[in-house]
Amino acid sequence: MSETVVFSQLSRKFIDENDATPDAAQQVVYYSLAIGHHLGVIDCLETALSCPWPEYLAWIATLEEGSTARRKMEGVPKYGEIVIDANHISMLANAFDAALSMQTPEQQAWSKTLLSMLHDIHQESAIYLMVRRLRD
Template sequence: MSESVVFCQLSRKFVDENDNTPSDAQQVVYYSLAIGHHLGVIDCLKENLVCSYEPYKAWISTLEEGSEARRKMEGVPRYGEIVIDQSHVVLLAKAFDAAKPTQTEQQQEWSQELLDMLQAIQQEPAIYLMVRRRYD
């Protein structure tokens, strides 16, 4: 049995993109959708990045030891899954960007993919990532 770590991103919004709702009101709608599982709304998640488990651990070990970002990412081996939302964007983006010079080419590619996903969260706060350990 092999193990991997899967980064899934909220892929579908339940709000009409052509809707003329004012942006202030839209944030309330997005927040409602973000907590929608309590209201019967189902989130559609799409796999965006898959890493083998041991290479994942090596990748996150490139983050500064003892840092909050590394602690966050170590939640996958520790708890089996983590959620990355808007409150984590700046923290993780700075950490992965700073770690790039010490990373292998593969790790740099993963970092860039993660940075792209973090940018999507920054642009649309309703988006989040679910990062899970998977047993294949």
Template sequence: MSDNVMFYALSRKFVDEQYDVPEEAKQVMYYSLAIGHHLGVVDCLKTVLQCTKEEYQAWIEKLPADSEAYRKMAGFFTFGEITIYPDHIHMLAGAFSNIPAEEQTPTEQALTDGLIKVLTEIYHEPTMYLMVRSR
């Protein structure tokens, strides 16, 4: 497993149409997309932040250990990855915004600023999400 923690943001989606799909099946696929399912959809992710596992651990240790934000971010170490959806943005933005800048290293401050920027983008585009995983 890599020593790097990568933050990937959804950059675009497209329907994988490389196969000859019957018209009836296409209608089911497009209907499923309209109601929120991702049948046949390919998500394209781009790297927006990265750090080492040690930097990530030190950064999230600035959050209160009993907080929902800490549990969410620490899930990376339990599951190997976490996904941040629109319903997480207010909780995480509030928690990281409450860490005084003077208590953060320059790397931690850059991670905080970058995360809040991406969370703001997710707020404005709710179909977007963020995935945190090792590379």
């Protein structure tokens, strides 16, 4: 049995992107997306990053021990999945950026991909990541 950790990113929003949403209405749009699950709206997630289970554990071990970022990422082994949203951007970006010098080239590639996804969330706060442990 093989195990993998998959980072899935919200790939589609339920907003007409051709029309600019007035700033005053933007929070209403975000609220609608947040409660969308209760209104029958379905989030479309696409795999953005995957890594084998043992390598994931080694990767997050490069984060500062006891740090909030490491505890967040340790939620995958503990709970089987975590959500990364706009509330986690700075904490995770700082931690993974600081860990780059201690990482293998493969881990650095994963960190850079994650940093890019965090940037996407910073640009559009309705985007989030679902990180799951999958067993084949």
